[in-house]
Amino acid sequence: MKKIATLAVLAAISVTASAQSSVTLFGVVDASARYVKNGDVKIKSLGSNGANTSRVGLRGIEDLGDGLKAGFWIEGGFNPDSGTQSDASRFWNRRTTVSLIGNFGEVRIGRDYTPTYLGYTDYDVFGDNGLAASSKFDSNLGTVRDTGTRADNQIIYITPGTLGGFYGRAAVAAGEGVAGKRYVGGRGGFATGPFDVSASYGQTTVGPVAGDDKFKTFTVGGSYDFSVAKAYAYYLQNKFGDAKVASYAIGATVPLGVGLIRAAFTHADSSGTNIAGANIDRNDANEFALGYIYNLSKRTALYTTVAYVKNKGNATFNVAGNPSGFPALVGGDKSTGAEFGIRHAF
Numbered sequence: 001m002k003k004i005a006t007l008a009v010l011a012a013i014s015v016t017a018s019a020q021s022s023v024t025l026f027g028v029v030d031a032s033a034r035y036v037k038n039g040d041v042k043i044k045s046l047g048s049n050g051a052n053t054s055r056v057g058l059r060g061i062e063d064l065g066d067g068l069k070a071g072f073w074i075e076g077g078f079n080p081d082s083g084t085q086s087d088a089s090r091f092w093n094r095r096t097t098v099s100l101i102g103n104f105g106e107v108r109i110g111r112d113y114t115p116t117y118l119g120y121t122d123y124d125v126f127g128d129n130g131l132a133a134s135s136k137f138d139s140n141l142g143t144v145r146d147t148g149t150r151a152d153n154q155i156i157y158i159t160p161g162t163l164g165g166f167y168g169r170a171a172v173a174a175g176e177g178v179a180g181k182r183y184v185g186g187r188g189g190f191a192t193g194p195f196d197v198s199a200s201y202g203q204t205t206v207g208p209v210a211g212d213d214k215f216k217t218f219t220v221g222g223s224y225d226f227s228v229a230k231a232y233a234y235y236l237q238n239k240f241g242d243a244k245v246a247s248y249a250i251g252a253t254v255p256l257g258v259g260l261i262r263a264a265f266t267h268a269d270s271s272g273t274n275i276a277g278a279n280i281d282r283n284d285a286n287e288f289a290l291g292y293i294y295n296l297s298k299r300t301a302l303y304t305t306v307a308y309v310k311n312k313g314n315a316t317f318n319v320a321g322n323p324s325g326f327p328a329l330v331g332g333d334k335s336t337g338a339e340f341g342i343r344h345a346f
Contacts, residue, residue: 021063025346027056031080032303032341034131036320039333046081047320050130050341051293051303054080055094061101071099094150108156115169115187117149119200119219123234125251125264125289131307131319131337132289134234137247137268141240142275143206144180145215147173151183165192171202179207185217194225209275212241229254232264242272243280259294262305268317282313283331299345309335 031054034047048054057075064070075094077086087093097110117138121127124134138148146152151173159168168188175182185202197220204215221234230253237246251264270283291305307319314331329335 021061021069023058023060025056025058028052028054028343028345029080030054030129030341030343032130032339034320034337034339036131036318036335036337038318038327038329038335041327047339047341048080050305050339051301051343052127052129052345053094054078054086057095067103069101071101073097073099097156103160103162105160106156106158108154108158110154111150111152112154112156112171113149114147114151114154114173114183114202115171115185116200116202116217116219118169119187119198120221120234120236120249122196122198123221123223123232124249125232125253125262126291126305130291130303130305131339132262132264132287132291132305134236134247134249134266136309136317136319137245137266137285137287138236139238139245139268139270141215141238141243141245143204143209143215143240145204145206146178146180147183147202147204152181154183165190167191167198175205180204187219194227194230195222196224197222206240210241215240241275243270243274244272245270245280256292257294259292259301262289262291262293264289268315270313270315278314280313283315284312285315285317286310287317287319301343302341303343304338304340306338307336311335 030048030050030052032047032050034045036043055075055077059073062070074092074096076091077094079086085091095112097108097112099106099108121134126132128135153174153176154171156171170186173183182205183202187198187200189198199220202217205213206215216239218237223230223232232251235248245268247266247268249264249266254261266287268285270280274280287307287309289307293301293303295301309317309319311317311332316329316331318329318335319337
């Protein structure tokens with residue numbers, strides 16, 4: 001019966017492929033050995049997503065003629081160390097979209113990245129992966145915001161690549177009556193040759209606190225490729241009510257042989273009063289990170305990353321989140337980590 005089921009699945013994929021101009025099965029498997037120390041607590045583990053996020057997906061394009069195309073993309077994340085889904089509540093947790101593409105650009109419908117997330121992670125030296133991932137500083141400020149990375153129920157417009165270097169993206173996500181899911185935002189930028197710069201702004205409707213229900217995010221970032229090195233920088237500000245967390249990062253990548261050195265410094269500054277009524281002015285943090293990727297081929301690479309977070313006040317930013325069974329970081333404690341892994345793309 002298992003063989004029959006497998007053949008049925010392959011047949012279904014084959015039928016789908018014949019109906020499309022192109023269908024691609026793709027994915028990434030990324031696994032690492034990891035050491036983390038939060039305060040005085042240490043843990044050694046197998047991790048994932050150190051260089052890229054482990055995932056599997058299908059995407060396809062159908063040529064409709066007259067310059068018009070239709071496309072689909074379904075993609076889900078998984079944990080290669082355990083074989084489990086990265087999101088226990090849904091398999092296709094990363095991107096599930098259908099698109100119409102033409103000279104006008106692209107209209108995309110479904111679950112995907114928000115413009116404000118791309119507005120700073122596109123300038124993260126580590127690509128928001130591994131111990132040095134920048135999204136650890138993208139604070140929800142105690143709200144139920146669910147649009148920090150992706151948003152469900154989005155309608156997205158993406159400009160065509162024929163605007164002389166200018167590009168943009170606008171998105172609206174229906175909350176469907178759930179606090180923290182309604183989102184509206186946009187990003188605009190300019191890229192030409194070695195230069196790229198952009199800015200974005202977005203609002204998420206969360207549960208009202210003291211009369212305010214809008215969580216606001218602003219980003220600006222840029223990069224410049226000097227050939228011998230590529231420099232990156234971004235500024236991210238999240239604000240809700242009187243509370244604000246602003247972070248900035250500067251970093252660089254330097255080619256070395258068949259590999260790439262990556263280095264970054266990030267500072268997070270908190271201010272105001274949170275929704276619990278506590279002052280967060282002293283809850284700041286600094287992160288120092290260094291890494292190297294050694295490319296064995298176009299699809300396979302070895303990598304290593306070390307990161308150090310120094311918290312102040314009651315800040316609890318840490319290099320690797322809190323793995324199951326790992327005690328939460330005490331406010332003001334330091335967090336350090338190192339990992340060595342392998343990434344293969346197909």
